[in-house]
Amino acid sequence: MSLYASLFSGVSGLGAYSSALGMISDNIANLNTVGYKETRASFSTLVTESRSSTSYSPGGVQALPQNLISRQGLLQSSTSATDLSIDGAGFFVVATRGEDVNANSEISFTRAGSFNPDSDGFLKNTAGLYLLGVPLVAGVVKPESPELNDLQPINVSDLTSTAEASTNVTVRANLQSSQALNAAIGTYDPTVKATSMAGYAEDVANGVAVPSGIKPDFQTNIEVYDAQGGVHTVTLGALRSADNVWQVEIYVDPPSDIVPTVGTTGQIASGQVTFNGDGTLNTAPPGTTAALLAAVNVPWSGGADAGSLTFDLGTNGLSDGLTQFAGESTIISSSADGATFGNVIGVNIDKDGIVSALFSNGLAKNVYQLPISTFQNPDGLTRRQGNSYTVSDQSGSSILKYAGIGGAGFVAPQTLEASTVDLAGEFTNLITIQRAFSASTKIITTADEMLTELNNIKR
Numbered sequence: 001m002s003l004y005a006s007l008f009s010g011v012s013g014l015g016a017y018s019s020a021l022g023m024i025s026d027n028i029a030n031l032n033t034v035g036y037k038e039t040r041a042s043f044s045t046l047v048t049e050s051r052s053s054t055s056y057s058p059g060g061v062q063a064l065p066q067n068l069i070s071r072q073g074l075l076q077s078s079t080s081a082t083d084l085s086i087d088g089a090g091f092f093v094v095a096t097r098g099e100d101v102n103a104n105s106e107i108s109f110t111r112a113g114s115f116n117p118d119s120d121g122f123l124k125n126t127a128g129l130y131l132l133g134v135p136l137v138a139g140v141v142k143p144e145s146p147e148l149n150d151l152q153p154i155n156v157s158d159l160t161s162t163a164e165a166s167t168n169v170t171v172r173a174n175l176q177s178s179q180a181l182n183a184a185i186g187t188y189d190p191t192v193k194a195t196s197m198a199g200y201a202e203d204v205a206n207g208v209a210v211p212s213g214i215k216p217d218f219q220t221n222i223e224v225y226d227a228q229g230g231v232h233t234v235t236l237g238a239l240r241s242a243d244n245v246w247q248v249e250i251y252v253d254p255p256s257d258i259v260p261t262v263g264t265t266g267q268i269a270s271g272q273v274t275f276n277g278d279g280t281l282n283t284a285p286p287g288t289t290a291a292l293l294a295a296v297n298v299p300w301s302g303g304a305d306a307g308s309l310t311f312d313l314g315t316n317g318l319s320d321g322l323t324q325f326a327g328e329s330t331i332i333s334s335s336a337d338g339a340t341f342g343n344v345i346g347v348n349i350d351k352d353g354i355v356s357a358l359f360s361n362g363l364a365k366n367v368y369q370l371p372i373s374t375f376q377n378p379d380g381l382t383r384r385q386g387n388s389y390t391v392s393d394q395s396g397s398s399i400l401k402y403a404g405i406g407g408a409g410f411v412a413p414q415t416l417e418a419s420t421v422d423l424a425g426e427f428t429n430l431i432t433i434q435r436a437f438s439a440s441t442k443i444i445t446t447a448d449e450m451l452t453e454l455n456n457i458k459r
Contacts, residue, residue, distance in 0.1 A: 007447040012060030013440030019063040035112035036419040042066040070378040073417040084113035085417040088409020090372035094129035108388040121157020127386025133368035146371040159357040163229025166338030170312040176329040190270035197237035198251035198267040218329040226304035229341035259299040275324040283316040353403040353411040371400040372408035
């Protein structure tokens with residue numbers, strides 16, 4: 001009988017609108033949940049088939065949850081270096097435990113990027129999910145697509161200290177063109193301690209009253225670093241030997257900082273530097289000695305690996321390095337790369353998802369790269385506790401990519417993705433759902449009254 005069908009139709013309305021109320025309640029409750037995606041109630045008819053054209057059998061309604069997971073939330077600025085969001089498509093890959101990923105690991109995906117180090121140094125979000133990344137060997141970014149078994153939980157506390165050896169030295173200085181020729185230039189020989197600038201520097205360092213060797217017309221000291229972070233002083237000495245020609249020696253002070261070699265103690269390179277008539281550097285053959293411009297091997301003592309230093313003395317025909325003008329000989333600037341020993345003081349994450357360790361010596365070392373997981377149908381993912389998702393039949397399989405490649409979004413560091421809930425829209429939906437629920441109760445009460453009248457016929 002249609003009266004009973006109408007009664008059950010009203011009951012289905014109560015159930016459907018109660019379910020819709022639950023979705024709206026969850027949306028409102030998660031208004032400030034980072035990365036939360038709104039769930040919308042989609043209503044569908046329940047039809048009882050009737051082959052009769054003269055009668056109708058009501059079925060009712062059901063509420064189906066429509067997950068809007070692919071919808072982008074507003075990115076809001078944050079002050080934490082480990083707060084992350086994704087600008088575009090994709091999800092962070094996370095695990096329930098901070099350990100190596102294996103067959104027993106529970107892998108899920110999230111856009112809730114409020115990560116902070118736990119007591120062991122693993123990056124974990126507020127839901128207790130650990131961020132996974134691809135470890136980088138020697139700081140080199142892997143060009144190929146990542147695989148799930150490549151991933152490891154990111155730990156920022158087990159990053160070791162580091163130092164970096166100097167490899168490049170830049171010198172800008174002016175050598176006075178009117179400098180008188182040194183009286184000892186006739187006996188100058190860089191391979192003999194007693195007639196070299198390096199020999200003079202060694203005797204001065206040792207406190208010899210009457211130092212041997214030849215005092216440089218100009219010299220400058222530059223600090224460099226070995227592979228263990230040790231600091232050493234390299235001196236560049238220059239002696240005017242002819243018009244537009246200067247003899248140059250590069251030596252370590254004190255000489256004990258390098259392993260003794262044949263020749264002048266402490267000396268690592270020697271030769272001549274020539275200038276053009278306009279005071280600019282002349283590096284064209286047979287001008288400046290090639291050995292002064294090539295990489296110089298430095299056998300550091302004390303157990304550090306041998307270093308290789310390349311001295312940038314300037315460009316041929318330009319005044320961007322060594323020059324020879326009438327002004328006094330003076331150093332303009334000098335610099336060397338490399339750094340001393342330093343400890344980890346923080347981490348940095350860029351838009352490509354590269355996690356870098358920051359050290360107190362100013363160095364930054366790439367240690368991980370974050371993969372971005374994409375899906376054919378992200379709205380079909382299965383919701384999990386902690387604002388995360390897992391793969392379902394409707395979502396398709398996870399495809400791991402690096403940020404900005406193959407449709408994956410970029411990582412937005414120091415930002416958090418806001419909830420996609422529109423509070424005004426949810427309150428409006430509350431009103432319509434409440435009215436629809438009340439109307440469904442009227443169906444039940446009306447059907448009940450009609451059934452009562454039907455029962456009264458027998459009286």
